[in-house]
Amino acid sequence: MSDRHGIAQGVAILVRRENPETSRKELLLMLRAQDLSYMGGYWSLVVGHREPLESPSQAMARELNEEAGLTVVPEKLAPLLTIHTAPEEGEGPEGERTDTYFEVSVAELSGEPQNKEPERCDEIRWFAEDALPENLMPRQRQALGYIAAGKTYVETGWQ
Numbered sequence: 001m002s003d004r005h006g007i008a009q010g011v012a013i014l015v016r017r018e019n020p021e022t023s024r025k026e027l028l029l030m031l032r033a034q035d036l037s038y039m040g041g042y043w044s045l046v047v048g049h050r051e052p053l054e055s056p057s058q059a060m061a062r063e064l065n066e067e068a069g070l071t072v073v074p075e076k077l078a079p080l081l082t083i084h085t086a087p088e089e090g091e092g093p094e095g096e097r098t099d100t101y102f103e104v105s106v107a108e109l110s111g112e113p114q115n116k117e118p119e120r121c122d123e124i125r126w127f128a129e130d131a132l133p134e135n136l137m138p139r140q141r142q143a144l145g146y147i148a149a150g151k152t153y154v155e156t157g158w159q
Contacts, residue, residue: 011047077103
């Protein structure tokens with residue numbers, strides 16, 4: 001029998017709105033601070049990790065408030081996609097991760113988007129879904145492609 005190991009359990013959310021001036025569908029993104037060791041200078045969805053004894057939707061609601069100042073009842077978050085990723089070459093089992101992507105409309109939220117973690121985020125801004133920045137985190141760009149294709153579960157990197 002093998003030893004058990006922890007799997008990183010990430011959460012991400014597509015906060016969506018219709019731009020009142022252009023009627024284009026938009027996503028809320030955060031620009032990761034340039035000096036971060038992981039993906040600094042890249043745009044990202046609001047993301048985070050699940051804490052012990054916390055469900056993925058509870059984790060996402062908490063992270064949304066901590067990072068962007070937005071409040072939502074976890075039951076209002078619509079699950080879209082789960083991705084289970086194998087460790088990358090050279091990583092041990094600690095590189096294995098599961099990410100759950102949720103969706104929420106601004107109509108379900110309380111508050112206005114704000115950068116609540118200026119030490120980790122340089123900017124927060126709405127982007128048209130058909131004009132996302134080139135420097136969107138690659139893992140998230142891939143996930144958005146899976147979502148657009150209607151996939152709800154993906155396993156990637158497994159041999």
